[in-house]
Amino acid sequence: MSATTAENIRITDLANPVLTEMQKGALAFAAANPTTLTPEAVLAAAQAQTGLSDFGPGDFRERLAVWMRAGDNDAELSAVGRGSLFSEAVRLASNRLQLEDTVRRHPEILDIPIERPLILAGLPRSGTTYTLQLMSADPRLRSLPHWEAVRPIAAPWIKDGHDSRHDLCAAEWAQTDAIMPYIKMIHEFSPDHISEDIExxxxxxxxxxxxxxxxxxxxxxxxxxxxxxxxxxxVRKAMQVLSWQKGPNRWVSKCPQHMEQLPAVRGAFPDSYVVINHRDPVASIQSAITGIAYGARLTRTRVDMRGIAQYWIDRYERLLRACVRDRDLIDASQSYDLYFHELMADPFGQLERVYAGAQVPFDQQTRDAFQQAIDHNKRGKHGQLVYNLREDFGIEPAAIRERFQFYYDRFPDVRIEVK
Structure with a gap:
């Protein structure tokens, strides 16, 4: 259920969802097809799906085991949630099998340089997606559209000369949109939407x-x-494979978690240019936890509004403290702090500064590509959700802001949005 004013949409049943018939059907189907969350089941399913067996270096197996054990221990994960977790793990394991098989057959892939990538960090809902969408319009930079992120290896999906991955992704997005129509206002997963390197x-x-x-x-x-x-x-290895399939080999990618991975980003991509997006964390949090609460009508056996807020406020604090701790480990000549309000006010000016720092020419062709991307990626093009921390989560914005004062002190140019 929702209340709508023009393009503004307020979801009024977050805590006590009123399910649609399609949502009820999804829950019923998942309940009738229970999932076993074990690493053995995931790997066996991936091998059966691909006909391959070599997963490459085995250090991932410990991480997969923790994934499955942690998910299995989540007492309030619904049948849909368990099914989603299992199917995503199988998809990733299958993609890994195909990637390793491609490298085995074409070892020259590992000689492809990933040249001076532009890597974006920043809180969820802080403008990283918008920045990435614009920069991915530059044909000199390689990015990861969603249709390719979910099935990165082309060969298994080419039938009679036609790459079916875009069509499959479009059908999956149409199904998701039909079941959860507000998802596109929170985070779009249409085929051509540029994905994060979290994939x-x-x-x-x-x-x-x-x-x-x-x-x-x-x-x-x-x-x-x-x-x-x-x-x-x-991730670098995967980028090499993707650039081998289709260049170029200078990447632009992003992931909010890079805020707590800055030393690892430098370790894996020592010649990268890092852009850190900054936004009022309260604005970011209210958007993120509203989206999580909306999805919980399918993935959780109950929607614990306070529990969602507590977990993610803590999670944000970890991201922010790591960023404050590690920000100065990256030299100013290889990084840029990009503020949300400045990006929204002057995207061309901000991106020109980023390009100057990264030593990428910023010409009229670049401007034209960005303008087309801006026209295509207008904020609220699907409608705009209305958020309310006080009414929905029983939280005062000032309380979160006080907890995060260390971040505002380190980055005083962050503009307060939620009061």
């Missing part, structure tokens, strides 16, 4: 993607105990 981290069973599906503090804590550099080196 590539997932090939090595790393990254915080899993945290958006299930309540898995065990996985969160496991990540903090280990260096993410090897996982990001696997």
């Amino acid at each position: 590539l981290q997932g090939l090595d069973f790393g990254g915080y993607y899993f945290e958006w599906i299930a309540h898995v503090p065990e996985w969160r804590d496991y990540q903090f105990a280990y260096d993410a550099t090897p996982i990001l080196r696997y």
Whole structure:
């Protein structure tokens, strides 16, 4: 249910969802087809699906085991949530098998340089997606459209000379949109939408993607105990394969989790140019947890509004503290702090500064490409959700802001949006 004013949409049943018939059907189907969350089941399914057996370096197996154990221990993960977790793990394992098979047959792939990539970090809902959409319009830069992110290896999907991946992704997006129509206002997953490199981290069973599906503090804590550099080196390997399939080999990519991975980003991509997006964390949080609460009508057995807020406020604090701690490890000549309000006011001016720092020419062709992307990616093109921390989550914005004062102190140009 929602209340609508012009293009503004307020979801009024977050805590007590009123399910559509399609949502009820999805829950019923999942309940009738229960899922076993074990690493053995995931790997066996991937092998059966692809006909391949070589997963490459085996260090990922420990991470996969933690994924599955943490998900299995989530007592309020619904049948849909368990099914989603399993199917995503099988997809990633299948993609890994195909990637390793491609490298085995074409070892020259590992000689392809990934030249001076532009890597974006920043909180979820802080303008990273908008920045990436614009920069991906530059044909000199390689990016990862969603249709390619979910099926990165082309060969298995080419039938009679036609690459079926875009068509499959479009059908999947249409189904998602039909079941959860407000998702596109939160995070679009249409085929041509540019994806995060969290998809590539997932090939090595790393990254915080899993945290958006299930309540898995065990996985969160496991990540903090280990260096993410090897996982990001696997991302580089995936980029080599993707550039071999279709160039160029200078990448632009992003992931909000890079805020807590800055040393690992430098370790895996020492010649990268890092752009860190900054936005009022309260604005980012209210958007993110509203989206999580909306999705919970399918993935959770109950919607715990306070629990969602508590977990993600803590998670944001970890991201922000790591960013404050590590920001100065990246030289000013190889990085740029991009503020949300400045990006929205003057996208051309901000991106010209980014390009200057990254030593990429910014000419009229670049401007024209960006203008087309701006016209195509207008904020609120699907409608705009209305957020209310006080009414929906019982939280005062000032309380969050006080908790994050260390971030405002370090980046005083961040403009307060939610009061």
